[in-house]
Amino acid sequence: MLNEKEVVLIQKATIYDLMRIIEEDPDKIYTQEELKKLFDAYIRGAEQ
Numbered sequence: 133m134l135n136e137k138e139v140v141l142i143q144k145a146t147i148y149d150l151m152r153i154i155e156e157d158p159d160k161i162y163t164q165e166e167l168k169k170l171f172d173a174y175i176r177g178a179e180q
Contacts, residue, residue, distance in 0.1 A: 150174060 134142070153170065154162065162170070 146174075146178075 150171070153174070154160075
């Protein structure tokens with residue numbers, strides 16, 4: 133079982149990863165649906 137510090141570290145790493153993905157194309161404007169798809173793809177990839 134993970135402790136609270138480990139959970140927070142994983143959450144921060146996840147947000148950092150997603151920020152890096154979004155920042156790859158700074159001129160792109162993401163719709164809510166595109167962000168949902170991006171998050172879903174990230175989660176599916178992390179589960180493998």
